[in-house]
Amino acid sequence: MMTDPYDISAPVIYDLVLRSRRTVLPDGTRPAAVAIAGERIAVIGDYDEPVPAHRTEDLHDLALLPGLVDTHVHVNEPGRTEWEGFATATRAAAAGGVTTIVDMPLNSLPPTVDTAALAAKRAAAEGRTWVDTGFWGGAIPGNDADLKGLHDSGVFGFKCFTAPSGVDEFPPLDAAGLHRACATVAALDSLLIVHAEDPAHLHETDTAADFATFLGTRPAEAETSAIREVIAAAKATGARVHILHLAAAEALAEIYDAWLDGVKITVETCPHYLTLAAERIADGATAFKCCPPIRGEANREALWAGLIDGQIDIVVSDHSPSPPSMKTGDFATAWGGIASIQLGLPVMWTEARRRGWALSDIVRWMCAGPADLVGLHRKGRITAGADADLVVFDPEREWTVRAEDLLHRHPVTPYDGQALTGQVVSTWLRGKRIDTEAAPRGRQLRRSPR
Template structure:
């Protein structure tokens, strides 16, 4: 990737090419032999292109060789692909209140390093959780001046805060999250299925979205909880039946209320048939899964390796294969990180006891190479990966102008070298603590750099904006 800055603002056109009319008005021009542009159906299609950017927006896309020019010219190398900036709608930043776990500065640096230009922050594990307008204002106040990429916010549904949901919608949250079992933190209590339905009624009335951590509390309470270092014992404590039963509740209540509903971090492939049937019946339901469920398998988790702990858990190899098939046939809609870091003391609590250690995997920086490495092995093209990690999550969250390279969209890009290999070194990652189950793993695909609103991201600068639903400015 090379960049030319021209004093005249006209740039250099290819030999024999006439400058495009009005070219001097472009702030930035990107030239790429390979760019994933939005096709007629909105899905990415690879083409050679020149892209003109003005005031943070894509204002012109022309075939390669058109001679667009502007104040800055960036030419991608032959081994690089221009992608839309990725969109991760499932990130636990944990600030304020648990900034020692992560924080806006470190989380958004990690996002930028991974080609993610927009995140939406979960309403927990911050203190206070985002369950009121006052709490949202507090979170926005601490995020301001720290965000390296654009940040939006989810609200939360907890017992007793139904009256807060409407005001939170008015204040621009992208939707709401609830748990059907203990969340892991006492200040964000679970709701019953009946309380979830009440929230869905409000969500439906306001046209918002309800996200559900779907595991059945009663089935998990009844499961064996042996503790200790054996991963099989931990897996038995979070059976797929608990996930399947809770998803059935989400489907039934969404069908009854007409709410837009979303199942978070699907790990149980056993639920794919009921999800598929619900969609066919017209339920407004979407489903996400995560890199750890697509790249890791229970059979390979070492004893006592609590860096692998997450809830719902990483399941077996056959389950992983079925999740990939669910993505390919559209039953699963997209892939997000569920970036949920904690301190090493919490991740390794109990000295290898899976029951005691904190559950959560930090992968915000690694999501694209993780998913691409596995997709490539399976013969799945980069276009599909980018669709799952950019346009589809952006669409469900109603992030206008995000997730695609098309005229009128935000000039958010990632420059990706899909054939380059690297080995993960936990200590070099941008998130706060050097804890990851991927340490030492060889991956394919390197994010060279990223652009936000037409400016190359400098991870030492807070250039991100705080977003509201319906407004990506």
């Protein structure tokens, strides 16, 4: 029987009860009734259990999932709001079942590399987010002294590049700079997240009309070489490090060996690396360009193997949109970024379902795992005491992506025209259904001590 977790002697009337025969809980998927009091999940009972509530919704066979947590989102505001912005990015996130994002320190102007820039970022986001939003800081040459201020101001960690980022105001760290950043992060008990490509293995080209030419300019060895340097720096300093958007599956063995050796290392990949393949990208299809690049089908299968056996920790979007004019031309000159925040859940579910995996696996990879990475332990799970961030999802619904229907700022995505299975029906943030036509209710999040 359901009881009030605060005062079991008093009669309880919950604000809302959501019932679903397919509720994805930490211990598995089963019929359940989720009772919400205020902004939190109060208790979880049996599907048929009578529960006093001001409002009850029976979802029947629709699935009830925790809200997705996407820790890799480029919002680009302030400064490059014409690329994206808090209003458009978070509306798209909500439509895709994402209830929490953590915003990258670039490509905004100024980049989030000191407390003044973080204040500008927070001011730009205030009152404009439909989902809860946190922020990464940036580690660039010369800002070591700024990291503690950013940490004390609540960023969830620090991003760096080992190769040029694509924007001049966010330069990469060399090997010495990477070691210094790791030492600072270790002293702060924070987290360094790394775009790991070794510039010594990157090749310039003036033109690349076909994807194979572009792929040749950023070989797998660029990732594996940089990851070795990250591992060495983490091992020497004791820093926690996280490898961003892994595309090269051959690096997994070294990451796993480092973890076995006691290095505090985690790794993510993205839906586009798990569902797309270089062999199927047409000439001139620059919506598919990202860095590191989408690799071949054999590599994709190896990434899936790493995800299934736990060598890959999480799956996040790396949503990095730009104006359509920047995605034209050829693969050498087009902006390298995939716009996909609204589509991650159905894209991943379509592929995972085909391979025989379950919604509980999606929740582990895209909800609980990313929440745990940044210490948001009230996010990403349906359990008593957690924020009532929920997604009603139709796992059988078949539909086709139309880029012009998506809510991020520009109608460009490599998934345009793709047939998918599974569609978000509604998204709930802290106990209330998100209405993107109403005023936004998203909050700004700050890191809590571990």
